[in-house]
Amino acid sequence: MDFKIQTQDLNLTYGKFHALKDVQIQIKPQSITAIIGPSGCGKSTLLRCFNRMNELIKGVHITGRIHLDGKDIHSPDVDLTILRRRVGMVFQKPNPFPLSVFDNVTYGLRVHGVRRRSELEEAVESSLRATWLWDDVKDKLWGPALALSAEQQQRLCISRVVAVRPEVLLMDEPCSALDPIATGHIEDLMRSLADRYTIVIVTHNMQQAARVASECAFMLLGELVEFGPTIRIFENPKDKRTEDYVSGHYG
């Protein structure tokens, strides 16, 4: 089987802090992989390696390999803007730009040089349909995105990523700012997107991981402790530390 994303001996240091230690992970295409673990274990850092977002931070040093479709994402001929188009990211807080709904969804396309009005309109409709937001906002496409509810804003942020037709969706605790009902809706949405996209979600909510993910990785202190099918991780963990965590002994 060909993995979508694969890492080898991935190490990341932040100044003197060793944030990721020899991480090996293989992410299957068109599936949801969850990364769980207590705060500060490096799960968001790992996620941000996949679209090279850590490079924005001063003092970060990365060794080892990350392959996307078998190709090293750190190789010099990789165009960072194209990489980030292929590997989109949804952040913890809903963070639409203070622009209209339309301008938010088309931001990525415009950045990548799409100008044709019809193409932009088409992308807006299909992206908003993909996130089940179309019916809610089709009459207020030119209204301010910040006037939407938190859940709608987060769906808008997902649409904004989906609009550039990525292959991978990285989600960094996408529901932590939402109430349980909205969380449920976003989880349904993730499942519906999983047949088209490879989704990697970071969450400190174990139930969420159990509900949505087919594969699950448990991280602790920068180490990938255990990785495998979600059911096995939760029901039959091999490592004592995983067992302690999923049974609620810490975190």
Next chain:
Amino acid sequence: MRRLSPRTAQQIVVSIMWMLAAATVGTLVFIIAFILFHGLPHVTWEFLTQSPVSMGRKGGIFPMIVGTAMVSGLAVIIAAPIGVATAVYLTEYTRESRITAVIRFGADCLAGIPSIIFGLFGFVFFTITLGMGLSVLSGALTLALMVLPTIVRTSEEAIRAVPYAYREVSYGLGSTRWQMVTRVVLQSAMPGIFTGIVLSLGRSISETAAVMLTAGSALGLPSSLFDSSRTLALHFYILSREGVSMSNAYATASVLIISILVLNVFAYWLMHKLVRKPR
């Protein structure tokens, strides 16, 4: 002594603050009213459209209006792009380092220098060394230097206030740094940047000492950037200082005040038009 009840103390504090605020606003209103009261009766259509006669004792102030517009307008046209570019460089293109600290410290020092020093520098450098003479161009360049720190610092504040999340999202969608700066950062910071530019324009218009030494005090209508020109503020200064005509001095001051007021209102209206709705 019996302690005041919290309620009474609250009432006393509020009334004191109200009086202080009223005193501030009242003084401002009094000054403006005083000047307009003495000046407005002399502001006629002829006053606005004619050239001064016998050193400003009679006639109008048309050349000064044109001169002020040219000197201040040019100063801001020169200073705004440089100032905003510097602010963008300081906030988005460098990391905090000794160099940025030095640039920032330099800007703060420049902002604290009295305008007459800028005037002296402009006189020595632009007027004499570069041979521009007493001219609109010398005046504008001097004023540009003078307002540059204000534009840099206000733009920087406005840019810093743009949430970091917007930058992350923009990068996350594959934008380049330049796209991120122009489409997200400047877009969001525009109201703040604009305020700084309008402030600078107001400061240029009301500046006297610096333009006296660089743009000169010629009474004629400037026909090019290399002509000497007297600005409104300087005209007012000369009329009152040399006792030429107090009524015309007040009239000039009225025009100055009203134009700054109109300019501010227009600028804010324009900003609302330009900044992409909705906000």
